[in-house]
Amino acid sequence: SYELTQPPSVSVSPGQTARITCSADALPKQYAYWYQQKPGQAPVLVIYKDSERPSGIPERFSGSSSGTTVTLTISGVQAEDEADYYCQSADSSGTYPDVVFGGGTKLTVL
Amino acid sequence: QVQLVQSGAEVKKPGASVKVSCKASGYTFTSYGISWVRQAPGQGLEWMGWISAYNGNTNYAQKLQGRVTMTTDTSTSTAYMELRSLRSDDTAVYYCARVYSTVDNTNWYFDLWGRGTLVTVSS
Numbered sequence: 672s673y674e675l676t677q678p679p680s681v682s683v684s685p686g687q688t689a690r691i692t693c694s695a696d697a698l699p700k701q702y703a704y705w706y707q708q709k710p711g712q713a714p715v716l717v718i719y720k721d722s723e724r725p726s727g728i729p730e731r732f733s734g735s736s737s738g739t740t741v742t743l744t745i746s747g748v749q750a751e752d753e754a755d756y757y758c759q760s761a762d763s764s765g766t767y768p769d770v771v772f773g774g775g776t777k778l779t780v781l
Numbered sequence: 782q783v784q785l786v787q788s789g790a791e792v793k794k795p796g797a798s799v800k801v802s803c804k805a806s807g808y809t810f811t812s813y814g815i816s817w818v819r820q821a822p823g824q825g826l827e828w829m830g831w832i833s834a835y836n837g838n839t840n841y842a843q844k845l846q847g848r849v850t851m852t853t854d855t856s857t858s859t860a861y862m863e864l865r866s867l868r869s870d871d872t873a874v875y876y877c878a879r880v881y882s883t884v885d886n887t888n889w890y891f892d893l894w895g896r897g898t899l900v901t902v903s904s
Contacts, residue, residue, distance in 0.1 A: 702887060716890065
């Protein structure tokens with residue numbers, strides 16, 4: 672298996688752009704996914720397959736991939752975006768995939 | 782309404798076992814797998830394993846092998862997670878999550894989550 676590395680925290684002012692990175696040594700072979708988790712709530716999928724946005728997720732959320740790093744970008748950050756964000760991927764080297772989560776990034780809206 | 786409804790909070794003593802349920806509704810239960818993910822207080826997400834609701838095949842996180850068992854009851858569209866030999870560091874919120882996966886396993890993610898079940902292990 673492998674590890675996904677995220678920065679522990681990111682801070683931005685309202686209206687600015689937040690970028691949260693997630694790096695690993697196996698991402699080029701596997702897609703990455705992003706979840707938003709607010710205090711006391713279950714995670715919510717905000718990006719799948721590196722850059723696809725589920726229905727109901729605001730357009731200000733986007734994802735990208737370059738080499739071994741994927742990035743979640745939140746454009747025009749709003750106060751309601753303050754949350755923990757987790758990247759996730761899967762190691763498919765075995766019969767069934769082993770899921771890996773990044774350590775999480777706390778987004779603070781100043 | 783598509784949802785996963787989990788059982789209520791549990792308090793257990795060290796060495797005991799706990800069994801958490803996750804009842805699915807609003808979709809064809811056997812068309813998706815279920816994973817369990819836990820989160821210790823103030824910590825990140827930890828994947829525990831997966832079960833196919835179609836055929837009962839399982840894959841457990843290596844760290845929990847031998848202590849965890851995941852099962853399903855297709856007659857009630859319910860998934861279960863049993864964790865044995867509980868320790869204080871098993872105190873966490875336990876989530877069930879629906880797994881979206883493709884046949885070639887290039888996509889594997891969680892598109893629906895339960896609200897979580899708090900399991901407290903304390904003497």
